[in-house]
Amino acid sequence: METCLLTYYIHNKEVKSTCDFKLKIDQETIVIYEVIRVIEGKPLYVEDHINRFFKSCDLQDIKPIISSRQIINRIKTIIELNKQIIGNLKWAVLKYESGIQDFVIWASPFFYPGKELTREGVNCSFYKAKRKKPNSKTLKNKVQNEVQQFISEKKLFDVILHDHKGKITEGSRTNIFFIRNNTVFTSFDTDVLEGISRKKVIESCSSLGIELIKKDIYKDEIQTFDFAFLSGTSINILPIKRIENHYFNTKNELFQELLNKYILKSETYIENFQWNL
Secondary structure, rough: OOOOOEEEEEHHHHHHHHHHHHOOOOOOEEEEEEEEEOOOEEEEHHHHHHHHHHHHHHOOOOOOOOHHHHHHHHHHHHHHOOOOOOOEEEEEEEOOOOOEEEEEEEEEHHHOOOOHHHOOOOOEEEEEEOOOOOOOOOOOOOOHHHHHHHHHHHHEEEEEEOOOEEEEEEEOOEEEEEEEOOEEEEEOOOOOOOOHHHHHHHHHHHOOOOOOOOOOOEEHHHHOOOOOOEEEEEOOEEEEEEEEEOOOOOOHHHHHHHHHHHHHHHHHHHHOOOOOO
């Protein structure tokens, strides 16, 4: 069940009241979506999100009814109509069994971790599951529903997905990184949803001259790492305190250096952002 915040949302080309918001999703509906962060009334890394959206559509053999320019126009319109300064926007293309498509964009609920959570870290657990198409960001799948129930029952921040061999891939709604000595480790691109925040972490490592290795990482080797953290649109980058019974140190100089660079990149983007319609 999706929730629409603020006053308006856009359905195809029509501006509608939030009171009328409802997505028509059944078992046969394919939903490709993106969540983007709004800061100072500007969409953060909008080009990256749009590029990933179209990549997801290609992987699902969907030719969307909307262009990049039209998406940017809708984003600008909904931000201005709702006078949105901060928060998240979500957009989706819904393809029905009939072949008909809808495009919907709305202000969605969000959670931004505070300083305390960033300092203390979060609790996670393992969960055996593998996405059929990890590079495609789709809204409705069985794994997501089961995972959300598990997270709620166990009072976790997120779960770390792994396959039948114990190979770690990603969080259910995040990407995961590990640090050992002065090196950052993460999974191969082909095994994960290539998150925009993940991309910015990798770029930050490159800018800072930090070695980053993409490799297969298994459950039974997490104790060999000094530090672990998650990345995501709403959370930026966030330390992991615990994965099941293994506790990590939540203070790390390399992570702090990365966090500072990551935040600076976001601030610079917003400062220089201009609408290209």
